[in-house]
Amino acid sequence: MAPKITVIGTGYLGATHAAAMAELGFEVLGLDVVPEKIEMLAAGRVPMYEPGLEELLARHVAGLPGSTGRLRFTMDFAEVAEFGDVHFVCVNTPQKHNEYACDMSYVDAAFDSLAPLLTRPALVVGKSTVPVGSADRLARRLAELAPAGGDVELAWNPEFLREGFAVQDTLHPDRIVVGVREAGGSAEKLLREVYATPVAEGSPLVVTDFPTAELVKTAANSFLATKISFINAMAEVCEAAGGDVVKLAEAIGHDERIGAKFLRAGIGFGGGCLPKDIRAFMARAGELGADQALTFLREVDSINMRRRGHMVELAREAVGGSFLGKRVAVLGATFKPDSDDVRDSPALNVAGQVHLQGGQVTVYDPKGMDNARQVFPTLAYAASAAAAVAGADVVLHLTEWREFRELDPAELAGTVSVPLILDGRNALDAERWRAAGWTYRAMGRPRA
CATH class of the missing domain: 3.40.50.720 (NAD(P)-binding Rossmann-like Domain)
Known part of the structure; x- marks a missing residue:
C-alpha cells in the first residue's frame, strides 16, 4: 500500500x-x-x-x-x-x-x-x-x-x-x-x-549522510551566486576597459567546463533564496571554525549589491546628473520573470533608490504589482508597459520578462519624452531598439 x-x-x-x-x-x-x-x-x-x-x-x-x-x-x-x-x-x-x-x-x-x-x-x-x-x-x-x-x-x-x-x-x-x-x-x-x-x-x-545533504543545497546556491557575480565583475572591468561583456560571456560560455548558463551580466540576483542562503552559509562556516573557506562569498555578495547602486548611477548620469523633475519608467518589479516574488528584488530596490533621490518613478510588472505596492506603496504603478513609459525621460529594463523583450520600440518611441533605455538585464535586442530611434545602453557594454 x-x-x-x-x-x-x-x-x-x-x-x-x-x-x-x-x-x-x-x-x-x-x-x-x-x-x-x-x-x-x-x-x-x-x-x-x-x-x-x-x-x-x-x-x-x-x-x-x-x-x-x-x-x-x-x-x-x-x-x-x-x-x-x-x-x-x-x-x-x-x-x-x-x-x-x-x-x-x-x-x-x-x-x-x-x-x-x-x-x-x-x-x-x-x-x-x-x-x-x-x-x-x-x-x-x-x-x-x-x-x-x-x-x-x-x-x-x-x-x-x-x-x-x-x-x-x-x-x-x-x-x-x-x-x-x-x-x-x-x-x-x-x-x-x-x-x-x-x-x-x-x-x-x-x-x-545528513551533513552532505544539507551542504548540497547551500553549495549549489553559492556556486550559482558566484557565477552570476563573476560575470557582473567582468562587466565592471569591461566598462573600465571598453570591452563587451555580452561577447565575453558568449566566448567563455562555449567552454564546456564553464557553460553558458547564468552568464548574463546585469543588476544581479535577489529573491528569497540566494542572498539569504549564502549569508547563512558564511555564518555557519564561522560557527564551525571554517570561516576562511567562504570569505570569497562576502565579495560575491558585495558585487551583487554593488550592481544595484551602479544601475542607479547610470540612470542618474543618463538624465543629466539629477533625478529631480525627471520621469523614470521601470519595467519589472519581481526579482526574476515568471514569478510574483519581490523579496530582495534588485529591480524594486533600484526603483526605490531612484524615487528616494527625487525621481518620479512609475513601475510596471506583469505579475508582481500587488506585492510591489506592499513593499513600496509610494511609487507610482501603471497598468501596462506602454502606460509606464509614457512621458518618461529614461526607461529602465530591470526584469527580463518575455513581454518586455517583445515590446515594439518604434511604437513606444512616440510616447516617451526622451527615447532612452537602460537595459539592466542585457536581454533586449540592442540593434532593434537603436534602429527605432532609441539610445540603448546596457551594463558592461560599449556605448554605440
Missing part, C-alpha cells in the same frame, strides 16, 4: 510539493497555521504566482469538480500525525533580523508541534534549507519528543526549485538528494518509493 504523505508548510515550496505528490498518485494532507492560506488552497487557488501550479492543484484538491480528491488541507497537527506515513517539513528559513544567520524558529516549531503526536512509525523529511548540523540536532529532538521513539526516523531531502519552473522541477527533478542515517535502511527505501516515478524516468537519486 502506498505511503500517505503530509506536507507541513504550504508556501511556495510546500504548496508545490503537495500538489506534485498528489500528481504522482499519493494521498496528501497539507498543513499550515495561516487560515487564509488554507482557505485559498482548499478552493484550488494559490497565494503566489507560479506557472502551472494552480492548474495542478485544482486537479487534485478534494471537493473540486473533476478532481482526483487526493489532496486535502488542515490546520490540525493531530490530524497530520494520524494521517501520514511520510511527513515533509517545508517551512520557511529566513535570514535573522540584523544577522547573516538562518532563522530556524519555524522549522523548530514544526518539529516541536509534530513530534509529540507521532505515536506510530513515521518518517519525517526535512526539505527546508538549513545550516549544516541541523538534521543531527532535529533527529535527537524527534527521539526525545516522539512517543514512538526509535520508530520515528528523520531524512533530509533538500529542494532545488527554480521559481517559474517549480512544477517541472518537482515532477521531473534534475537530481534527488536524500540524506539518511543509514544507507540502504528503511528511510531510504521509503523515499525511493515516494520518488519511484521520477527515478524511473531518469532522475538520479543521490544518497548521502
